[in-house]
Amino acid sequence: EDALRQQEQVLSRRRKVIEEYRIKMARVQTQLQEREQELGRLADLKKQIASDRETMLAEKRSLAARLEDRARSLKDVRLKVKSEESRILIQKRHLKEVETEYDHTxxxxxxxxxxxxxxxxxxxxxxxxxxxxxxxxAEVEQGLAYLKKTAMDRHRADIEESCDKWRLFPFSPDEAEKRISEITSKIDRLGPVNLAAVEEYRELEDRWSYLNSQKDDLISSIEDLEQAIGRINRTCRTRFKEALDSVNKSLCRVFPLLFKEGSAKLNLTSSGDILDSGIDYLIQLPGKRIQYLNLLSGGEKVLAAMALIFAIYFIKPCPFCLLDEVDAALDEANILRFNRFIKKISEQSQVVLVTHNQKVMEIADVLYGVTMEDKGISRLVSVDLVESPGS
Incomplete structure (x- = not known):
């Protein structure tokens, strides 16, 4: 039995040794496979390196050819530059000659x-x-015409036909003096003659006609202007009344958004002509009587003014709305109502808001800030607060 136990122990040790050899053989086979894979990878790498080497040699040959082409092109360009410089020198000499010729000319x-x-x-x-x-x-001809007309009207005599009668043949001084006396007496009886009277009369008549036509034109223009002014005033009254009603309707919708309750409206200061009347901004806050804008507190004034501005804005909204620190005078409670109001505006317009209030910044989609890390150098920083669908 002792010998059998010793044989079993020997057999057990040999089994362990065999198991260890099997494990070592498995490790060696694994390492052998890894080495074979490494050899395969290195062979592929060698092929890749050889391929890259051929590619780089081809690129080198191509670059050398391109370099030679560029060298030839550079040589040609230099020749062209020299040719252009020669041509420019010739043109300059020609220009100097032209300038000299121009000075002489x-x-x-x-x-x-x-x-x-x-x-x-x-x-x-x-x-x-x-x-x-x-x-x-012209004066002589006019005087002759006047003399002819006067002679014909007063004496029924044609001066041209009577000229032959005035000629004295043979000439006698006594007879000439007598004839001169007769003509002088006739001229005295005619009285002084104003040769320019006819022309002056025509000028005055033309002037009178011109002034009458100008007067008629002015009267017609005044009537047309009065009619145009009347049409403009009627149109202005109609449009002003329509705009006032539209603003009041819009104000009834906007005002409760900035104030929990209350109302506001625009009233004319007089019942006369609407174009000459002023406008009162009447405000009734919750639990208070109707009062004017200047009787409100600072924050209430800002909200009331903002309600009026946006009431006008909502009549014809535009794509953009720019606000510059309108929230500066608002307290925390009013800031919350202001934020809700801005969100409502952003549903139909893009709002650009300048503010220093952190509560207002919380409702923004994108923040833009200006920082100065180095003295005198500003930098714009933007933060997108809207999460993208994939984030």
Missing amino acids: RQAFAGLQGKVNDLQTRFRAAEERIHRNELVL
């Missing part, structure tokens, strides 16, 4: 201009002399 033109001015002066003097002679001739 300008001097010659200045001399000719002086001669032309002298000729123009002489021509204007000749025109003035001709004009004066024409005026004298």
Whole structure:
């Protein structure tokens, strides 16, 4: 039995040794597989490196070819630059010659201009002399026409037919003096002659007609303006009344949003012409009587003014609404109502609000702040407070 137990112990030890050998063999096989995989990876890496080497050699050859092309292009460009510089030098010399020729031409033109001015002066003097002679001739012709008309109207005599009778042949001084005396007496009986009377009468008649036409035009213009002013005033009264009613209706909706209760309206200061009347802003807060805006506290004034502004705004809303520190005078309770009101506005308009109040900042979708980390250098910082759907 002792020998059997010893044999079993020996057999047990040998089994353990065999098990250890099996474990070591499994480890060796695992390591062998890992080494084979590593060899495969290194072979793939070697192929990749060889492929990359071929690619880089090809790129190197391509870059060398491109470099040669660029060198040839640079040489051509340098030749073109030299050619352009030569052409520019030629153009500059030509420009200098043209400028010299222009100076000579300008001097010659200045001399000719002086001669032309002298000729123009002489021509204007000749025109003035001709004009004066024409005026004298016109006066003479007008005087002759007046004499012909006067002789015909008063004496039924044609001066042109009587001219032959006035000629004295042969000439006798005594007879000439007698004839002169007769003509002088006839001229004295005619009285002084105003040769310009007909022309003056025509000028005055034309002036009178012109002034009458101007008077009629002014009267017609005044009537048209009065009618236009009447139409404008009627339109203004109608539109002003419609706008006032619209603002009051909008104010009835907006005012309770900023105040828990209460009401407000706009009233005319007089019952006369609506265009000459002023407007009172009447406000009735909860538990108080109707009062004017200037009797409210600071925060109430801000909210009431804001209610009026947004009542006008809601009549024709615009895409953007810009507010600059309108919440500065509001306390915490009013800030909460202000925030609710801003959220309502943001449903139909994009609100841009400048504020220093943290409670107001909490309702914003995006915050933009200006910070100065270094002296004199400002930086804009933005924070998006709206969570994206995937976050």
